[in-house]
Amino acid sequence: MSELQDIAKTAREASYIMASLGSDVKNDALANVARCLKAAKDEIFAANKTDLEEAEKNSLDAPLIKRLKFNEDKLNDVVSGIESLIGLTDPVGKVTLRTTLDDGLELTRVTCPIGVIGVIFESRPDALVQIASLCIKSGNAVFLKGGSEALNTNKALASVISKAGIEAGLPEGWLNLLTLRSEIADMLKLDEYIDLIIPRGSNSFVQYIMQNTNIAVLGHADGVCHTYLDSEADPAIAMKVAVDAKTQYVSVCNATETFLVNEALKETLLPELIKTLQERGVEIFGDDYVSETFGVEKAEEWHHEYLAMKCSVKIVKDVDDAIAHINRYGSGHTDAIITANKENAERFMTMVDSGSVLVNCSTRFADGFRYGFGAEVGIATSKIHARGPVGLEGLVSYKYRLVGNGDIVGPYCDGSKSFKHIHHDI
Amino acid sequence: MSELQDIAKTAREASYIMASLGSDVKNDALANVARCLKAAKDEIFAANKTDLEEAEKNSLDAPLIKRLKFNEDKLNDVVSGIESLIGLTDPVGKVTLRTTLDDGLELTRVTCPIGVIGVIFESRPDALVQIASLCIKSGNAVFLKGGSEALNTNKALASVISKAGIEAGLPEGWLNLLTLRSEIADMLKLDEYIDLIIPRGSNSFVQYIMQNTNIAVLGHADGVCHTYLDSEADPAIAMKVAVDAKTQYVSVCNATETFLVNEALKETLLPELIKTLQERGVEIFGDDYVSETFGVEKAEEWHHEYLAMKCSVKIVKDVDDAIAHINRYGSGHTDAIITANKENAERFMTMVDSGSVLVNCSTRFADGFRYGFGAEVGIATSKIHARGPVGLEGLVSYKYRLVGNGDIVGPYCDGSKSFKHIHHDI
Numbered sequence: 001m002s003e004l005q006d007i008a009k010t011a012r013e014a015s016y017i018m019a020s021l022g023s024d025v026k027n028d029a030l031a032n033v034a035r036c037l038k039a040a041k042d043e044i045f046a047a048n049k050t051d052l053e054e055a056e057k058n059s060l061d062a063p064l065i066k067r068l069k070f071n072e073d074k075l076n077d078v079v080s081g082i083e084s085l086i087g088l089t090d091p092v093g094k095v096t097l098r099t100t101l102d103d104g105l106e107l108t109r110v111t112c113p114i115g116v117i118g119v120i121f122e123s124r125p126d127a128l129v130q131i132a133s134l135c136i137k138s139g140n141a142v143f144l145k146g147g148s149e150a151l152n153t154n155k156a157l158a159s160v161i162s163k164a165g166i167e168a169g170l171p172e173g174w175l176n177l178l179t180l181r182s183e184i185a186d187m188l189k190l191d192e193y194i195d196l197i198i199p200r201g202s203n204s205f206v207q208y209i210m211q212n213t214n215i216a217v218l219g220h221a222d223g224v225c226h227t228y229l230d231s232e233a234d235p236a237i238a239m240k241v242a243v244d245a246k247t248q249y250v251s252v253c254n255a256t257e258t259f260l261v262n263e264a265l266k267e268t269l270l271p272e273l274i275k276t277l278q279e280r281g282v283e284i285f286g287d288d289y290v291s292e293t294f295g296v297e298k299a300e301e302w303h304h305e306y307l308a309m310k311c312s313v314k315i316v317k318d319v320d321d322a323i324a325h326i327n328r329y330g331s332g333h334t335d336a337i338i339t340a341n342k343e344n345a346e347r348f349m350t351m352v353d354s355g356s357v358l359v360n361c362s363t364r365f366a367d368g369f370r371y372g373f374g375a376e377v378g379i380a381t382s383k384i385h386a387r388g389p390v391g392l393e394g395l396v397s398y399k400y401r402l403v404g405n406g407d408i409v410g411p412y413c414d415g416s417k418s419f420k421h422i423h424h425d426i
Numbered sequence: 427m428s429e430l431q432d433i434a435k436t437a438r439e440a441s442y443i444m445a446s447l448g449s450d451v452k453n454d455a456l457a458n459v460a461r462c463l464k465a466a467k468d469e470i471f472a473a474n475k476t477d478l479e480e481a482e483k484n485s486l487d488a489p490l491i492k493r494l495k496f497n498e499d500k501l502n503d504v505v506s507g508i509e510s511l512i513g514l515t516d517p518v519g520k521v522t523l524r525t526t527l528d529d530g531l532e533l534t535r536v537t538c539p540i541g542v543i544g545v546i547f548e549s550r551p552d553a554l555v556q557i558a559s560l561c562i563k564s565g566n567a568v569f570l571k572g573g574s575e576a577l578n579t580n581k582a583l584a585s586v587i588s589k590a591g592i593e594a595g596l597p598e599g600w601l602n603l604l605t606l607r608s609e610i611a612d613m614l615k616l617d618e619y620i621d622l623i624i625p626r627g628s629n630s631f632v633q634y635i636m637q638n639t640n641i642a643v644l645g646h647a648d649g650v651c652h653t654y655l656d657s658e659a660d661p662a663i664a665m666k667v668a669v670d671a672k673t674q675y676v677s678v679c680n681a682t683e684t685f686l687v688n689e690a691l692k693e694t695l696l697p698e699l700i701k702t703l704q705e706r707g708v709e710i711f712g713d714d715y716v717s718e719t720f721g722v723e724k725a726e727e728w729h730h731e732y733l734a735m736k737c738s739v740k741i742v743k744d745v746d747d748a749i750a751h752i753n754r755y756g757s758g759h760t761d762a763i764i765t766a767n768k769e770n771a772e773r774f775m776t777m778v779d780s781g782s783v784l785v786n787c788s789t790r791f792a793d794g795f796r797y798g799f800g801a802e803v804g805i806a807t808s809k810i811h812a813r814g815p816v817g818l819e820g821l822v823s824y825k826y827r828l829v830g831n832g833d834i835v836g837p838y839c840d841g842s843k844s845f846k847h848i849h850h851d852i
Contacts, residue, residue, distance in 0.1 A: 240832050349827050388535075404791075407787040408666055
């Protein structure tokens with residue numbers, strides 16, 4: 001057995017203890033993590049300085065270096081994140097179904113931790129703190145693999161957090177930091193020990209993870225989000241929302257990448273949309289009509305995530321044409337319709353196969369914090385398990401508990417007894 | 427593009443229409459399927475006769491031939507199954523979360539079909555009818571691959587059901603029968619078009635499916651279920667439950683395969699258990715102590731599903747030792763404790779990592795019908811998505827709907843507006 005397998009086995013065993021911890025122990029552990037991070041800030045900042053120097057030496061991009069920085073501000077952010085997490089309801093132990101099968105035979109369905117989570121995250125070391133905290137709150141053991149640029153910072157953070165948790169009652173092995181890139185491939189094979197992988201990072205990286213493991217993956221490879229301007233769109237709403245959805249913050253997964261415009265608006269809203277976006281500095285890539293009429297580049301491919309001041313614009317016949325385009329070329333992430341027509345809005349929301357479907361508002365709203373979840377685990381485009389913005393609920397499963405008094409199935413099979421199946425409200 | 431891909435693309439498109447159907451259309455379709463099956467019974471029975479003759483010619487096992495039979499009784503069973511399905515609540519369109527993000531900006535989470543389901547089932551042709559009906563009720567398009575022994579029966583059933591559905595308003599391509607074994611491997615690659623695979627069949631077959639696809643799989647490879655007799659077990663309850671759990675029906679996944687006995691019971695309940703089981707014809711495989719003391723065979727491997735009048739018996743130190751054994755050698759399916767000690771029961775239910783955890787009753791209760799779900803999709807041992815016995819809920823996902831009136835995120839980002847996040851009771 002490899003060393004990683006040994007670690008995974010220990011994590012699996014730790015996960016059973018994690019599952020049995022009460023809310024008070026988990027909240028104490030979170031409080032202790034916050035306390036210990038503050039107490040160890042000098043050694044954490046020193047480790048971060050080493051990473052930053054190394055990054056300068058390797059001439060990393062400025063944005064990457066910015067994400068890599070872990071200073072007093074970042075520390076305050078993660079500490080206040082932990083404090084708000086303490087205030088959230090425990091996602092574990094919720095009764096979600098209760099049925100009396102027969103006199104004295106009581107079935108309940110209760111939420112429980114998933115078990116062992118593997119998280120692969122980008123260069124930001126603050127992500128490590130967030131993920132570890134979410135796993136404490138939800139009672140999961142965790143494997144962490146961060147970007148190699150942040151190795152020293154991650155080691156310092158993981159060591160402080162792991163110890164602080166154990167001091168407060170978490171089991172040994174609840175948190176494990178992987179430090180080698182080669183360990184990612186090894187981790188993807190540990191389907192016996194790891195229940196869920198959460199990859200964060202570039203499209204191609206997430207795609208690689210999804211293609212190379214039998215472990216369930218929570219996440220999204222890309223966000224090709226659409227905003228469709230219906231024939232009955234209110235012009236003021238359409239312009240306001242379009243500008244926000246495209247330009248408010250371009251490098252995020254919920255920014256609109258493609259505008260679909262109803263052909264009835266060819267001579268009214270379409271030129272206004274093009275002009276408004278261009279004035280804000282957005283480069284347009286159009287279908288044949290848009291490209292010829294407005295003298296812009298032709299769009300090469302409709303499944304395209306720009307993550308930049310660029311977007312595609314296409315004419316569609318009607319709401320069904322828009323739905324068909326989105327289901328074919330979208331990524332199942334977030335799509336919006338701008339319309340005053342309730343029927344079209346309803347049809348769009350029912351038939352667009354995405355995690356979030358929006359009416360008369362900006363795609364940028366699709367986010368766990370804006371949705372009021374308190375904490376965000378990620379945004380999932382899969383339809384299995386969690387979908388859309390995922391809060392703490394995405395880190396729990398459930399189990400059925402059946403309590404009887406010597407009950408056996410025989411009498412129910414030969415017909416001498418029959419079930420009552422009294423379903424109780426929760 | 428291969429022919430199968432073409433079919434899958436059509437199924438994907440059909441799934442969007444399926445998602446938009448009201449409960450009335452789906453229930454009408456179910457009623458029409460029941461009607462048409464009865465009307466076409468002669469041709470279905472004739473096709474079944476061909477399969478049965480072929481099976482005799484190939485000298486198939488008697489139990490296999492029995493499962494293959496589709497006669498008047500089986501027809502009545504599936505028709506009454508469809509009728510009870512019509513009476514169940516529509517699993518689609520349920521609002522499971524409602525939050526006012528801000529004035530006039532309303533978030534709801536609504537259940538929706540998963541999309542396209544691929545089901546691979548064993549020789550029983552009645553399974554085809556059940557699966558197709560469950561998919562109608564839950565609004566999913568479906569791929570079906572049945573056992574080759576039942577090819578003619580499956581073709582007849584699929585043709586009747588597909589047409590009956592379309593007559594009643596389901597879209598073309600909602601049901602697709604695969605007829606070649608080689609198409610299974612092809613289907614497993616269609617992760618772009620198929621959202622969930624439900625394999626039914628032998629352990630090794632399900633294991634093969636789980637190892638060879640990136641599509642999510644709902645199911646279980648095996649059911650290594652345990653019953654643990656605690657030091658505080660009531661002797662009468664222990665014997666009654668043990669006999670039912672092991673002998674009531676041996677070839678099913680929720681039958682107990684291993685008894686764990688607290689060492690305090692070595693000279694009391696243990697000999698009684700061995701004697702009682704042996705009297706019923708159960709062959710015992712024990713650990714060193716059990717094997718030597720009672721002169722029975724030694725158990726070769728603890729992760730072992732007998733599906734026969736055989737079981738393993740092992741002495742454990744205490745409830746924690748039992749929990750550790752189950753988490754190590756079990757299959758996460760169903761495990762029971764027999765005890766009068768509430769603390770041990772609670773510890774067992776919390777720490778045993780299985781879909782169903784039971785106290786003082788038979789493992790044989792772990793079943794969708796006995797749990798009162800009305801319909802059973804399967805039993806899942808994965809902790810992602812559905813777990814344990816899975817009812818119609820396992821065939822739905824959800825999406826977030828956000829309805830505004832020109833709302834944009836800009837003002838919330840620059841601090842000029844803030845969210846209200848009013849969470850409403852459902």
